[in-house]
Amino acid sequence: MSHIEHTLAALKEKFGEAVEQVVEFRGETTVWLRKDAVADALRFLKESPALRYTFLAALTAYDDWPESPRFKVIYQLRNMATMTSLRVKCAVRGDEPELPTVTDIHLNANWHEREVYDMFGIRFAGHPDLRRILMPADWEGHPLRKDYPLGYEEVEFTFNFDEIEKKKPYAKE
Amino acid sequence: MTAEAEHHLLETTLDELKHLFSPRAAAGETMVLNMGPQHPSTHGVLRLIVELDGEIIVNAVPDIGYLHTGVEKNMEAKTFLKALVMTDRLDYLNNMGNTLTYCLAIEKLMDVRVPPRAQILRVLLAELQRLGSHLVWLGTHTTDIASQSILFYAFRERERIMDIFEMVGGQRMMTSYFRPGGVWRDVPAGFEEAVRDFVNNYLPPKLDDYHSLLDNNPIWLDRTKGIGVIDAENALAWCLTGASLRGSGVNFDVRKAMPYSGYEAYEFDVPLGQNGDVYDRYRCRMEEFRQSIRIINQALAKLAKTKGPVITDDRKVAPPPRSELGRSMEAVIHHFKLWTEGFSAPPGDVYAATESPRGELGVYLVGNGGPKPHRVYWRTPSFVNLQALPVLSKGHYVADVVGIIGSIDIVLGDTDR
Numbered sequence: 001m002s003h004i005e006h007t008l009a010a011l012k013e014k015f016g017e018a019v020e021q022v023v024e025f026r027g028e029t030t031v032w033l034r035k036d037a038v039a040d041a042l043r044f045l046k047e048s049p050a051l052r053y054t055f056l057a058a059l060t061a062y063d064d065w066p067e068s069p070r071f072k073v074i075y076q077l078r079n080m081a082t083m084t085s086l087r088v089k090c091a092v093r094g095d096e097p098e099l100p101t102v103t104d105i106h107l108n109a110n111w112h113e114r115e116v117y118d119m120f121g122i123r124f125a126g127h128p129d130l131r132r133i134l135m136p137a138d139w140e141g142h143p144l145r146k147d148y149p150l151g152y153e154e155v156e157f158t159f160n161f162d163e164i165e166k167k168k169p170y171a172k173e
Numbered sequence: 174m175t176a177e178a179e180h181h182l183l184e185t186t187l188d189e190l191k192h193l194f195s196p197r198a199a200a201g202e203t204m205v206l207n208m209g210p211q212h213p214s215t216h217g218v219l220r221l222i223v224e225l226d227g228e229i230i231v232n233a234v235p236d237i238g239y240l241h242t243g244v245e246k247n248m249e250a251k252t253f254l255k256a257l258v259m260t261d262r263l264d265y266l267n268n269m270g271n272t273l274t275y276c277l278a279i280e281k282l283m284d285v286r287v288p289p290r291a292q293i294l295r296v297l298l299a300e301l302q303r304l305g306s307h308l309v310w311l312g313t314h315t316t317d318i319a320s321q322s323i324l325f326y327a328f329r330e331r332e333r334i335m336d337i338f339e340m341v342g343g344q345r346m347m348t349s350y351f352r353p354g355g356v357w358r359d360v361p362a363g364f365e366e367a368v369r370d371f372v373n374n375y376l377p378p379k380l381d382d383y384h385s386l387l388d389n390n391p392i393w394l395d396r397t398k399g400i401g402v403i404d405a406e407n408a409l410a411w412c413l414t415g416a417s418l419r420g421s422g423v424n425f426d427v428r429k430a431m432p433y434s435g436y437e438a439y440e441f442d443v444p445l446g447q448n449g450d451v452y453d454r455y456r457c458r459m460e461e462f463r464q465s466i467r468i469i470n471q472a473l474a475k476l477a478k479t480k481g482p483v484i485t486d487d488r489k490v491a492p493p494p495r496s497e498l499g500r501s502m503e504a505v506i507h508h509f510k511l512w513t514e515g516f517s518a519p520p521g522d523v524y525a526a527t528e529s530p531r532g533e534l535g536v537y538l539v540g541n542g543g544p545k546p547h548r549v550y551w552r553t554p555s556f557v558n559l560q561a562l563p564v565l566s567k568g569h570y571v572a573d574v575v576g577i578i579g580s581i582d583i584v585l586g587d588t589d590r
Contacts, residue, residue: 062548108412134238
């Protein structure tokens with residue numbers, strides 16, 4: 001039995017119905033977990049001596065708006081001895097965008113979770129320092145949400161220069 | 174803004190950050206000092222808030238985002254091919270590597286095969302890019318803490334690499350030479366000679382010069398040995414990658430661990446450090462120069478033996494050759510469809526990773542059946558490695574912070590995306 005098969009069997013045995021789905025695509029394995037089981041599962045995957053998914057390569061999310069549940073959060077895990085990769089995925093509803101933090105399991109999740117909060121507005125309960133990380137602290141909205149419009153700058157010509165100048169957000173004399 | 178409002182804003186901002194510093198800072202025993210974002214030796218717009226006890230660092234809090242350009246959001250609004258040109262602009266010292274990672278992700282998602290000659294060209298150019306990036310790292314790192322001259326030498330050497338890139342892609346930095354399914358076009362005549370001359374005749378003596386300038390330089394040794402130490406266990410816990418991890422003696426290199434573009438067919442060693450300090454990270458990168466040269470020489474030998482196409486003949490992904498457009502209606506249709514609508518990727522998600530000069534560079538790509546990516550996430554090594562900066566710099570002098578930043582070799586375009 002390969003490492004990944006062993007992992008899936010162990011996960012199903014330990015978490016039962018919380019394992020919603022297992023997807024194989026292009027040689028990569030994704031396990032869909034219920035939201036309340038994610039933190040426990042990540043701890044189990046890291047600390048179980050037979051599994052050892054100690055390396056959190058990436059943590060991110062994407063938005064499926066207007067579908068529901070709209071957010072999907074992704075944890076890209078790796079066993080550093082066998083180089084087995086496993087993706088854990090979990091659906092988060094738009095009306096209560098909250099997940100438990102995994103910063104106590106994976107140290108580097110700190111900035112990743114801040115980024116997901118900044119970009120998608122998903123809150124991580126128990127995070128020690130949940131501030132915006134890439135956008136300015138007083139920014140409104142969460143840019144990577146699909147209902148957040150992509151902004152642009154109007155091209156300035158002599159005929160519309162004053163008009164655009166008026167709309168610019170910076171302080172004027 | 175009135176003075177009162179300004180004061181209020183300052184108070185609330187500081188309140189939000191209070192938990193990051195020790196209670197001694199509030200009592201006035203230690204000093205909280207701002208460093209950056211406009212600081213010559215933070216390698217771009219990195220801001221650090223450091224708490225100091227005298228000259229000793231109690232805590233350092235990186236503040237990033239000054240170079241955030243919303244590349245991920247922008248890529249979602251463009252077709253796969255149009256988004257490609259934005260990848261060059263992320264990590265501006267690893268342009269080829271960024272494009273390569275993005276192409277690998279697309280190829281995985283679309284299940285496209287890359288012809289052998291293109292694979293070799295990709296390896297060759299990615300390694301040249303590594304040389305170029307390491308040269309800039311060496312120049313800026315040494316300027317920060319010991320000697321100014323190497324910066325000028327390193328940029329002189331890097332210029333030769335830029336010339337080679339201009340030769341193949343028509344551009345010095347933003348080449349966009351790698352395309353989904355292969356590379357843009359075959360390399361011009363004289364390319365192989367230029368590369369061979371550079372890596373075998375030009376660069377090795379210069380590397381010896383750097384070694385002789387630094388290896389026995391007491392200032393350099395003083396400023397690097399025993400500074401910014403992180404042990405293997407901690408480095409792995411923070412998920413460091415690249416030379417920042419290998420300096421602590423952990424053998425992890427994406428090229429060996431999860432080979433891509435045919436790296437499994439090349440012979441090279443992964444240099445490892447022992448102590449995990451600034452000096453060991455320096456030794457690792459210096460040795461990586463030699464290993465890259467080894468790989469490039471093997472790639473040149475393979476290139477001479479491997480002829481054939483440089484891009485896939487899957488016309489749904491790669492455009493037909495120009496010569497076909499004049500006589501084939503099919504080719505015209507493919508060309509038109511590719512440059513207007515683009516190709517559609519199946520629903521699904523993939524993760525592809527490469528070894529960038531800084532560590533593991535990953536792309537997580539989600540397709541939704543349409544011609545635009547549903548989500549492109551860049552797992553950038555600088556972002557992850559920079560997170561360990563407080564751990565690395567605690568207990569050292571404030572002057573050593575610049576050395577530590579240099580040793581984890583961050584690029585702010587990579588961090589902020």
